[in-house]
Amino acid sequence: MLSALVFVLLGLTSAMAEPQRVTVVLSETGGSYQAFGDLLRDKLQASGSELSIGHVGDLLRQGDLYIAVGMKAAVELADREAPVLNVFIPKSGHDRLLLESRRRGTSYSAIYLDQPPERQVALLRAVLPHVRKVGVLYSDPPPELPSVRKLLADSGLELNERKLDQRPLNDALESVLEESDVLMVLPDASVYNPGTIRNILLTAYRKQIPLVGISQAYVRAGALCAVYSKPEQIAEQAAAMIRRYAESGRLSAAQYPAEFEVSVNMQVARSLDLRIKDAAMLRAEVRGKP
Amino acid sequence: MAEQDLSEQAYLQDLPVVLSASRLLQPLSDAPNAMTVIDRQMIEASGFRSIADLFRLVPGMYVGNAGANTPIVSLNGVTDQYSRRMQVLIDGRSIYLPPFGGVAWQELPLLIEDIERIEVVRGPAAASHGSNSFYGVINIITRDASGGSGGTVSASRGEMGIVDASARFGGGGDDFDYRLSFGYRADDGDNPQVLNDGSANRLMNLRSNYRVDGDNTLEFMLGLGEGTSGQGTAGRLQEPFRDTSTQNDFQQLIWLHTWPGRDESKLTLSRTARQYTDPYKCIDNQECISTGAPQAFVADDASSRRQELEFQNTTQLGENNRAVWGGGIRSDYVNQPLLFPGPITLHQSRIFAHDEWRASESLLLNIGAMYEDDGAGHKSTSPRAALNYHLYPQHTLRASISSATRNPMMVEMYMSTAPQTYWSNGYIPPAENLRPEKILAKEIGYVGQFGALSVDGRAYYDKVRDIIMIDGFVNYIDGSYTLSNRADSFKNLFDATYKGVDLSAKYRWTDGSVTASYSHQQASCAFSSYPTQYFNPDIGQLVVQPGYQSEYLDLCSQSVPADSGSLLFEQQMYETYRFSLGYYARSKIRVTDVSSGFPPESPMRRVDLRLVRQLGKAERTGGGEIAVVLQNAFQDNYTGYGNVTQRIGLTFKRRAYITATFNL
Numbered sequence: 030m031l032s033a034l035v036f037v038l039l040g041l042t043s044a045m046a047e048p049q050r051v052t053v054v055l056s057e058t059g060g061s062y063q064a065f066g067d068l069l070r071d072k073l074q075a076s077g078s079e080l081s082i083g084h085v086g087d088l089l090r091q092g093d094l095y096i097a098v099g100m101k102a103a104v105e106l107a108d109r110e111a112p113v114l115n116v117f118i119p120k121s122g123h124d125r126l127l128l129e130s131r132r133r134g135t136s137y138s139a140i141y142l143d144q145p146p147e148r149q150v151a152l153l154r155a156v157l158p159h160v161r162k163v164g165v166l167y168s169d170p171p172p173e174l175p176s177v178r179k180l181l182a183d184s185g186l187e188l189n190e191r192k193l194d195q196r197p198l199n200d201a202l203e204s205v206l207e208e209s210d211v212l213m214v215l216p217d218a219s220v221y222n223p224g225t226i227r228n229i230l231l232t233a234y235r236k237q238i239p240l241v242g243i244s245q246a247y248v249r250a251g252a253l254c255a256v257y258s259k260p261e262q263i264a265e266q267a268a269a270m271i272r273r274y275a276e277s278g279r280l281s282a283a284q285y286p287a288e289f290e291v292s293v294n295m296q297v298a299r300s301l302d303l304r305i306k307d308a309a310m311l312r313a314e315v316r317g318k319p
Numbered sequence: 320m321a322e323q324d325l326s327e328q329a330y331l332q333d334l335p336v337v338l339s340a341s342r343l344l345q346p347l348s349d350a351p352n353a354m355t356v357i358d359r360q361m362i363e364a365s366g367f368r369s370i371a372d373l374f375r376l377v378p379g380m381y382v383g384n385a386g387a388n389t390p391i392v393s394l395n396g397v398t399d400q401y402s403r404r405m406q407v408l409i410d411g412r413s414i415y416l417p418p419f420g421g422v423a424w425q426e427l428p429l430l431i432e433d434i435e436r437i438e439v440v441r442g443p444a445a446a447s448h449g450s451n452s453f454y455g456v457i458n459i460i461t462r463d464a465s466g467g468s469g470g471t472v473s474a475s476r477g478e479m480g481i482v483d484a485s486a487r488f489g490g491g492g493d494d495f496d497y498r499l500s501f502g503y504r505a506d507d508g509d510n511p512q513v514l515n516d517g518s519a520n521r522l523m524n525l526r527s528n529y530r531v532d533g534d535n536t537l538e539f540m541l542g543l544g545e546g547t548s549g550q551g552t553a554g555r556l557q558e559p560f561r562d563t564s565t566q567n568d569f570q571q572l573i574w575l576h577t578w579p580g581r582d583e584s585k586l587t588l589s590r591t592a593r594q595y596t597d598p599y600k601c602i603d604n605q606e607c608i609s610t611g612a613p614q615a616f617v618a619d620d621a622s623s624r625r626q627e628l629e630f631q632n633t634t635q636l637g638e639n640n641r642a643v644w645g646g647g648i649r650s651d652y653v654n655q656p657l658l659f660p661g662p663i664t665l666h667q668s669r670i671f672a673h674d675e676w677r678a679s680e681s682l683l684l685n686i687g688a689m690y691e692d693d694g695a696g697h698k699s700t701s702p703r704a705a706l707n708y709h710l711y712p713q714h715t716l717r718a719s720i721s722s723a724t725r726n727p728m729m730v731e732m733y734m735s736t737a738p739q740t741y742w743s744n745g746y747i748p749p750a751e752n753l754r755p756e757k758i759l760a761k762e763i764g765y766v767g768q769f770g771a772l773s774v775d776g777r778a779y780y781d782k783v784r785d786i787i788m789i790d791g792f793v794n795y796i797d798g799s800y801t802l803s804n805r806a807d808s809f810k811n812l813f814d815a816t817y818k819g820v821d822l823s824a825k826y827r828w829t830d831g832s833v834t835a836s837y838s839h840q841q842a843s844c845a846f847s848s849y850p851t852q853y854f855n856p857d858i859g860q861l862v863v864q865p866g867y868q869s870e871y872l873d874l875c876s877q878s879v880p881a882d883s884g885s886l887l888f889e890q891q892m893y894e895t896y897r898f899s900l901g902y903y904a905r906s907k908i909r910v911t912d913v914s915s916g917f918p919p920e921s922p923m924r925r926v927d928l929r930l931v932r933q934l935g936k937a938e939r940t941g942g943g944e945i946a947v948v949l950q951n952a953f954q955d956n957y958t959g960y961g962n963v964t965q966r967i968g969l970t971f972k973r974r975a976y977i978t979a980t981f982n983l
Contacts, residue, residue: 061331100326122325142330199467200939216329223334223530224493228465230337235359235435244330249581251338257330296581300343302768304712 049275052092053082054106056099056117061260065098065117068264076272094274096267103139107132114280115139116267119216121172123283135279140266143216143243144256145285146173148315150180152256152291153241155314156305157211164189164209164238166201168219177215198225202232212240214247226250237301245292253303254293256315258286291315333533336577340633340641341585344438348715348766349675351685351705352444353777353821357437361834364889364899366929366948368475368483368504368976370431371424374457375903376885377439378821379838383910383920385960386516387479387508388548390424391910394441395454395817396842396878397786399912400960404725404756406444406452409459410526410540412571412589415451416623417651417665418658418729423593426565428522428542430485430502432473435462441821442760442779443723445701446673446687447643453725453758454781464489464496464526464538469940470983477948477976480507480517497527509959510969513553515560520546538573550597552965557607559599559616566594585631585645592624602657604739619741621655636674643687644672651729657741658734665694665729673703683707685719693726697755717764717777724755731787731809738804745806747794750851754811757784776822785811785847788871793851814847815875830891837884844875870915877919880905895934901927913962923957925950925971934981943981950974 053069055062066082073080081090085101095113097103100122103115107130115123116139123139126132153163163186165177170192178188191205198220206212212233214221221229230251233240242252266287274280291312298305306314347354355377367373371390374380383391385400393402403420406413409429414422440448440456448456468490475483482505489498501523508516522544529537544567551560571589578584597619601607606615629647636642647669654662673687688702705719732753738745764777790810819840826833883905891897902925909919928949935942954973961967 056327117327117331119325119327119330122327125325142327197468197940199469200936202467203939204936218326218329218332221329222493223332223533224491226334227337227463227496227528227530228467231463231465232467234338244332246332246334249577250334250336294338296340296343297338299346299349300338302346302348 049078049094049271050090050092051078051080051094051096051271052090053080053096053098054087054089054102055082055084056097056101056103058084062098062117065260065264068261069096069267072264072268073271076268076275078271078275094271096271112136112274112280113138114267114270114274115283116263117142119143120283120285124172138270138280139283140263140270141283141285142258142263143173143285144258144289146176146180148256148285148289149213149241149243150177150184151315152254152311153211153213154184154186155311156241156254156293157239157303160186160210162187162189162209162211164191164205164212165215166191166193166205166212166220167215167217168193169217171215171217173215177213193220198228199232202229206233206236206238209238211253212238214240214242214252216243234297234301239297239301239303245290248292248294251297252294253297253301253305254291254308254311256289256291258289262286262288262290289315335530335533335536336583339575339577339583340581340643341575341583341631344436347773347775348709349683349707350440351447351703351707351717351719352721353441353717353762353764353775353779355439355441355823355836357439359435360832360889361887362431362434362437364887364929365901366899366927366946366950368431368481369425370427370429370434370459373431373437374439375901376834376836376887377441378823378836378885379441379819379840379879379883380439381880381883381905381908383908383960384509385910385962386514386549387506387510388425388516388518391960392422392424392457393454394439395781395840396911397783397788397813397815397844397875398878398910400910403728404451404453406448406450406456407459408448408456410461410571411573411587411629412540412569412591413449413451413625413627413649414569414591416591416593416625418621418623418653418655418663418734420451420728420730423565423567425518425548426520426544426546426567426593428524428544428567428569429459429461430487430500430522430524432471432485432487433461433498433500433524433526435460441777442719442762442781443701443721443758444703445689445691445723446671446703446721449647449671449689450649450667450669450691450693451723451725453723453756461524461526461540462498464498464528465491466496466498471980472983473978473980475976475978477506478974479509479972480505480511481974481976482506483976483978491527494530495527497525500524508549509971513965513969515549515551515562518546518548520544520548520565534577536575538571538575540569540571540573542567542569544568552963554965555963556611557601557604559601561597561599563595563597565596568592581633581635583633585629585633587627587629587631590624590626593622595619595621600657600741602740604743617657619655619657621653621658623655624652626650626652639677640674641676642672642674644670646670653729658730658736660735663729663733667694667726668692681709683709691724691726693755695727695732696752697724697726699724699726699755699757713768715766717766718762719764720759720761722757722759724757726755727753727787727809738806744791745794747806747808749790749808749810750793751810753787753809754785756786756811758782759784771828772824772826774822774824776820778820779818781817783815783817786813786815786844788812790851808851810848810851812846812848812850813844813871813875815842815844817842817879819879831889833886833888835884835886837882839882840879841881842876842879844872846872871911873915874909874911874913877907877909878911880908882906895932897929897931897933899929899931901929903927910960913960917961917963917967918958920960921956921958924955925957926952926955928952940982943979946978946980948976948978 401421505519669691
């Protein structure tokens, strides 16, 4: 406790004295990780922070603040006695790191990758105002399930959940689709992955049931719509948190992405004979929700 | 809980494009042509065992048979046994085989259970579906390979010697899926005392896909079929009872590449082949009838093959404009010594492009064309334009004008046989080059949605030019003309006009549905050029008597049923039972190779019933069902195709069969 306090004070003084050294640690090379690193560098250019980008396993440059990009980096940095901002990790991942590392306070925070359940449910209702029964599939009940269930119930919607046991995916899939008007993706890589998505999307399509995804990749693959945040939007939010940290020496509380995009697959909508609003209107509508 | 489950992977993973533009069903309200979709549910509810029967559900479509093992499927008139004026695709592969240009429906190495849906385009659609999309297109889409692991076995037993069995399996890994089916279908035919029209077919069908990476998918399909099909008519010595054997196989490879955005490129390579052997074909009519001498019969061997390479691109030109363009080459090969002097190969090539432009929220414009060279000296262009106007989101008006060509088939161009051998009349290749047949179709249509009720209707007016028909008595043998000693040929002889109205409707409720269709049609024909005999004083004299040529004008107008319709009702009952009823009706019709000396097919009013008892969960492991089907439940004695005395008055008898299905 004392050491944490000392550390915060040290951080504060060093931030004031010289340029803040920000060390970004990427879980993977390339892809969205690298894109995030590059975007963050751009956004911090004018702030006087010194940014270095490394990868998990690299010998890292000493930093005043570490940005862990992805779960692998977050796990590696969780034990460091240094301020860490986790990005590109789901809320559930951050919560578990909090639990395991017993890190608290203003030197350990996150911008989650997932969207708040309120936003996901808001999108669902904006896109498909007439649906009544929402199906979900999971291998283990996801942490956000209770809040999704409550939000749906508050809107008068029914949640139809199926757990994948030993049964083949198809049995659970057929059974949940039979009793649902829409299938809502909850993050679960053992249900939804590049190997299973073809089966899931084609089976749902055959039954004329749309899928609400969690990233743009889902929409491109054939989901009806998704709400997600682009690396740029998360980088923007991270840059703001880093600037505030430079000024105050405190990290804001862990938070969901503030800015987001809505993507829709109009071809799929038309083919399912669904007349839906366009992405810009849906985004405005979701944003308007409390 | 696995660490992975808490990681960001679920959000950042790259997924393959599954519902690509080419896989999605175009909604009826956006389609440039009138279209009927027969989905899985309808296929099951119908209880049909044969793929050809399913087309009874399409407004205006005629399904008949020249014996139980030779179904005839046709849209519009001037139908004969081969109904060669449609494009038929299975997963994009044209299965229309030379030299006659028909589809051997009974022999297709495809189980009816493996069909995902059938889209039937009613009207010419060459711009989007390729050569021969003349009166329409039958587009069969089979179940995807990724249908999950497990298996299904099924067996049927029924009257008329029905014995069917099938076993279907599926499986795969992270990047690979397959489904594999084996099937056996057999029956004794409809009228085994008169016609040897039984058949038995074995088949194997494989469909697999391999996900190379997020942007590339390979699909491989393969089918093998082998069977026997009875031939022969009681009382006709030149057509003794015997079994012909057939072998069908196909291979198809599809490479689908998706570009960033929604663009995609698709390369399809396919090969379809058929071997046919009639072990005891009469080639000397007189000898067969008078003495029945074995040397008057020989083996008739035919092999045909179609190979095709097609490249197709879907390009998004802005938010509201999408183009599909590409090209293809094809080679058709036939070797049938009894019909042709030697093997024939034709190399055909084509390019096509069509564009779908959403000019505004309510206006959709489809414009396209195909240019083709059939490799036999015919080059043609087939354009199409359609305008869909959404009066309200749920109500659409469509106006379209569309054209297509039908290239002459090999039999029409090259068949060469002496009289009283293969056919009773001889054939010689036409003296004058055949031109492709041309169709120009105009239609106005409406597609509407009233809650759970969807309806669509259209009125159409089709002009067909240069229909290729038998040009009788163009040559004579041994210097004398007699009815039994002549050689015919083919010629562009007729123009036809088809007009009519189609209506269809579908209503769904929680545990049931009803689909209905009705079609009223009219056909009329006129000579577009004079039959050769008209200029030959000798033949002319003779021909006046049988009235052979002008008879066709009369037959042409009878080659469509004036009224036809279908109704399919399905209802779930008491949790575990499902009941369906199919009603199929049409007025009389005469297929054009049935001459006026024989009666037309009588009107049909047929009712099929199906009752299913579900066991466990229908589509899940451990589940299954027992289904009982009663076809022609009230024994409507409608007659079928009859071009010889012995076939007249044969009817389709009521029959029942039972099917048990279990999921492993």
